[in-house]
Amino acid sequence: MGKSLKSSHDTFKKKSKKTLYKQFDNSNKKVSPEEKETYLESLSNSLHLPGDMIVGAPIITTTGRCSLCIENYKGIIEYNSQVIKVQTKTGKICVEGTNLTIKYFTNDEMRVSGIVHSIKYC
Known part of the structure; x- marks a missing residue:
């Protein structure tokens, strides 16, 4: 019988973890209230809505x-x-x-x- 093919995805993932997969690693990242407010404020600005409607300011x-x-x-x-x-x-x-x-x-x-x-x- 012929050789079985082994996926090289896991090896590639380990080698490139610091670059390619960095954006997907959210396991230890917590969003602070200040960052959340900034996101909500930017959302209200982009939608042209008053900040108090979305943020509850x-x-x-x-x-x-x-x-x-x-x-x-x-x-x-x-x-x-x-x-x-x-x-x-x-x-x-x-x-x-x-x-x-x-x-x-x-x-x-x-x-x-x-x-x-x-x-x-x-």
Whole structure:
């Protein structure tokens, strides 16, 4: 009987693992939230859609220093007359001021009143 043919694919794969098959090796690669946001932001830009639609980015609308509206938040972390801290999909938002009160809130929107000194992303 004749010789059996042996595939050389495995040998070729081992030799060229660092070049040809490198793009397929995703076993140890984890995508960080920052990279994911960047991808989603680039997707929204290429589709010409507002970023908040795809990413779920928080929207903060201020009216002077006495009122603000926060949209697309997930939960309230801290609430007193000097600090209101909320969790969003992209991080935490901290509103600092005096006589701060939450006038109303729904599942994804809240209205804050009082004298606002600062708005921080933490």
